[in-house]
Amino acid sequence: MIARIALVLVLLLLTGCGDQRILEELGFARSVAYDTIPDQESDGRIQISATIPKANQQEKIFFTTIARTSKEARIKFSKENNRRIVSGQMRSVLFGIDLAKKGLWDHIDTLIRDPQVSANVHVILVEGSGGDLLKKEYKPYPQVGEYIDELIKTEARATAIPDSRLYDFSRDYYDDGADPVAPILKSTGAKIKVVGIGLFRDDRYVTRIPTDQFMFIAFLRGDFRSGDITMRIPETKQHHENVMLSSMVNKRTIHVTRNHPVRDGHDIQVDIEMEISGSLLEYTGQLKLQRSSDQIKLETIMNKYIKQETERVLKSMQKHRVDSIGLGQYVRNKLSYEEWKNLDWNKAFADVRISVHPHIKIKDYGKLQE
Amino acid sequence: MREKLNWFHVAILTYMIQLDVTLFSLPRIIAEKLGTNGWIGVLLLSLVGILNIFLYSLVHRMGKGASFFDIVEASLPKFMIYPLYLALALFYIYVGSILGKSFIIIFQIMAFPTTNSMFLFLLYCYMMYCMLIKDIYSISKAVTVFFFVTFWLGGLTFYYFSEWEIVRLTPFLFKGATEEISLNSWTDIYTIFVGCELCLYLFPYASRDGKWFKGVYIGHIFITLVYVYVIIVSSGFFSFHQLKAMSYPIIDSLAFIELPFINRVENLVFAFFMFSNVTSSVIYGFASLSAMKRIFPRMRKNVLEFVIAGITFGFGFTAQILRETDKHVSDAMFVETILAFSIPLLLIVLLLIQRLRLQKGSERA
Numbered sequence: 001m002i003a004r005i006a007l008v009l010v011l012l013l014l015t016g017c018g019d020q021r022i023l024e025e026l027g028f029a030r031s032v033a034y035d036t037i038p039d040q041e042s043d044g045r046i047q048i049s050a051t052i053p054k055a056n057q058q059e060k061i062f063f064t065t066i067a068r069t070s071k072e073a074r075i076k077f078s079k080e081n082n083r084r085i086v087s088g089q090m091r092s093v094l095f096g097i098d099l100a101k102k103g104l105w106d107h108i109d110t111l112i113r114d115p116q117v118s119a120n121v122h123v124i125l126v127e128g129s130g131g132d133l134l135k136k137e138y139k140p141y142p143q144v145g146e147y148i149d150e151l152i153k154t155e156a157r158a159t160a161i162p163d164s165r166l167y168d169f170s171r172d173y174y175d176d177g178a179d180p181v182a183p184i185l186k187s188t189g190a191k192i193k194v195v196g197i198g199l200f201r202d203d204r205y206v207t208r209i210p211t212d213q214f215m216f217i218a219f220l221r222g223d224f225r226s227g228d229i230t231m232r233i234p235e236t237k238q239h240h241e242n243v244m245l246s247s248m249v250n251k252r253t254i255h256v257t258r259n260h261p262v263r264d265g266h267d268i269q270v271d272i273e274m275e276i277s278g279s280l281l282e283y284t285g286q287l288k289l290q291r292s293s294d295q296i297k298l299e300t301i302m303n304k305y306i307k308q309e310t311e312r313v314l315k316s317m318q319k320h321r322v323d324s325i326g327l328g329q330y331v332r333n334k335l336s337y338e339e340w341k342n343l344d345w346n347k348a349f350a351d352v353r354i355s356v357h358p359h360i361k362i363k364d365y366g367k368l369q370e
Numbered sequence: 371m372r373e374k375l376n377w378f379h380v381a382i383l384t385y386m387i388q389l390d391v392t393l394f395s396l397p398r399i400i401a402e403k404l405g406t407n408g409w410i411g412v413l414l415l416s417l418v419g420i421l422n423i424f425l426y427s428l429v430h431r432m433g434k435g436a437s438f439f440d441i442v443e444a445s446l447p448k449f450m451i452y453p454l455y456l457a458l459a460l461f462y463i464y465v466g467s468i469l470g471k472s473f474i475i476i477f478q479i480m481a482f483p484t485t486n487s488m489f490l491f492l493l494y495c496y497m498m499y500c501m502l503i504k505d506i507y508s509i510s511k512a513v514t515v516f517f518f519v520t521f522w523l524g525g526l527t528f529y530y531f532s533e534w535e536i537v538r539l540t541p542f543l544f545k546g547a548t549e550e551i552s553l554n555s556w557t558d559i560y561t562i563f564v565g566c567e568l569c570l571y572l573f574p575y576a577s578r579d580g581k582w583f584k585g586v587y588i589g590h591i592f593i594t595l596v597y598v599y600v601i602i603v604s605s606g607f608f609s610f611h612q613l614k615a616m617s618y619p620i621i622d623s624l625a626f627i628e629l630p631f632i633n634r635v636e637n638l639v640f641a642f643f644m645f646s647n648v649t650s651s652v653i654y655g656f657a658s659l660s661a662m663k664r665i666f667p668r669m670r671k672n673v674l675e676f677v678i679a680g681i682t683f684g685f686g687f688t689a690q691i692l693r694e695t696d697k698h699v700s701d702a703m704f705v706e707t708i709l710a711f712s713i714p715l716l717l718i719v720l721l722l723i724q725r726l727r728l729q730k731g732s733e734r735a
Contacts, residue, residue, distance in 0.1 A: 120628055167533075168533075
């Protein structure tokens with residue numbers, strides 16, 4: 001018996017000798033950035049940059065190189081370094097917008113294929129150069145990789161920017177009734193800011209949603225809990241009232257009606273219902289919040305405002321033929337398989353009649369009576 | 371009194387034999403072969419599996435619990451059946467071996483990528499040997515433990531509910547398969563239910579009244595539900611074309627789970643599945659052992675078991691890379707499917723002939 005246990009132990013321990021991963025000999029790439037280089041020099045090559053935290057967690061090592069693929073770059077980085085570069089701890093992958101306009105799938109494909117890379121890596125667009133964003137020092141945040149990761153996570157909670165992990169990106173890319181999205185970052189002085197949400201058609205960046213419309217795309221994309229919105233609602237031509245709703249809960253349902261047969265987008269009508277409730281924490285208008293009737297009035301005003309703004313976001317998507325909220329999935333389910341196959345959804349989407357019906361409920365209005 | 375297998379252990383054995391490495395690619399295979407909502411097809415095929423089990427229960431009833439070997443030997447001369455036993459024994463070893471090797475090759479995508487796969491396979495075969503030298507009661511108890519070691523992993527699917535959307539399932543039935551759906555597609559998928567036919571080799575160890583067959587049915591229905599659940603969860607979590615593009619959707623979905631104290635859970639979880647995979651190999655080994663014992667009844671203790679583990683290891687050399695193991699698994703499963711249906715039919719014919727002969731004999735008397 002002892003001999004048998006010893007044999008198993010020896011075999012198990014020997015297994016470890018073959019494939020060693022010694023922590024001190026590895027460099028964990030936290031963020032990787034892909035950028036275009038000027039056309040005349042490119043010859044199919046791109047600039048790839050990466051940051052690796054040093055063991056003291058206060059400094060980082062920055063690499064950049066020109067290569068055809070990310071894997072070639074990884075091998076190049078390893079040659080310049082006393083550590084082997086691995087991507088098991090990668091948190092975010094950054095793409096310059098110029099590169100994103102040409103299509104990202106080749107780069108995403110190799111990331112998904114690589115079993116080292118987690119499905120939770122964030123796909124992020126960068127206004128300007130991703131490499132430059134990684135290279136810069138941000139004083140209070142020594143590790144740019146962690147900084148970006150935290151920024152995206154907290155922003156996602158506070159303003160409900162859509163998730164754009166490798167998982168979401170590839171899921172929507174493959175789905176014939178949805179298009180992927182990704183947040184856009186910009187480095188401004190000593191800070192990194194979220195400046196928009198990039199909308200893709202297949203794997204190509206097409207347009208963006210500016211920061212003040214984040215909440216509207218969030219309403220349209222689906223259910224969420226937690227999220228704040230400030231609304232500047234025109235009361236009269238000169239005067240605006242400010243309303244701030246906090247801790248919002250949104251429940252979205254989509255109804256599709258259709259003509260028989262469906263030839264193009266004109267034959268499809270989509271109604272998006274949104275049940276929104278939240279705490280009203282700021283109000284600068286004339287209504288008296290303690291009165292139920294005035295609360296209802298305010299709800300009506302907000303409904304009108306949100307309807308107008310969400311429809312504006314939708315119009316912009318339709319103009320650019322990007323279905324970033326996945327309406328196609330719902331339309332598909334109302335069509336026969338043949339009808340859906342014969343429909344070029346991105347084209348038809350532009351002609352679909354879409355109306356939004358928000359139903360806001362003021363859950364409470366804070367700790368003040370007046 | 372000799373211990374008998376009860377229905378509970380039989381149910382878990384049946385479930386664990388069927389649960390093997392194919393689970394990891396199952397949602398993809400179903401999407402490729404059947405298209406959308408393939409889980410309905412799995413339910414239909416499960417009925418075919420139930421029919422298969424029914425054939426075995428018929429053999430059990432008609433033969434009054436006599437073992438496969440007793441039935442065959444009562445009709446055919448020994449010089450004819452020994453080569454048959456040997457071929458069968460070798461085939462079972464091959465199935466068990468290729469299932470194990472396939473698991474190791476997939477495991478190496480994630481861990482120990484440059485280690486010699488045969489070295490890892492040696493450990494696998496050793497584990498198999500350690501179980502094989504025990505009797506079937508001990509094996510079934512070990513398998514029950516393995517069941518509890520792996521079953522809780524189903525709870526991990528709760529992680530996917532936040533991203534799961536019913537709209538991705540689509541209302542289309544069997545649309546968008548890679549090739550046109552043919553009889554071939556159905557038989558290819560049926561192979562996921564291969565394994566329940568091994569209940570044939572449990573006859574001598576279970577009660578004669580056949581109540582334990584309840585366990586085979588329950589185990590089979592249980593694995594069907596697990597398959598359907600896994601397919602539905604994956605189809606709402608991934609988009610349809612994405613599912614078709616991924617080699618191992620289950621590993622990819624495990625990769626999505628991130629716990630505060632550990633991420634990249636898939637490396638850990640995948641290792642747990644080795645237990646259910648070893649179970650499949652062990653039971654195939656056990657079937658092979660039953661046949662070998664008939665040919666070599668007076669062999670010294672543990673020798674046959676050692677030979678089986680050795681041949682299992684040897685067969686491992688036939689497939690060294692993924693496309694080879696994939697091919698071997700699908701070929702082996704195809705042959706096993708044919709055997710699963712032809713063996714009980716053959717036995718029923720033999721039993722009918724035996725009964726007829728007996729009747730004639732009594733009439734003459």
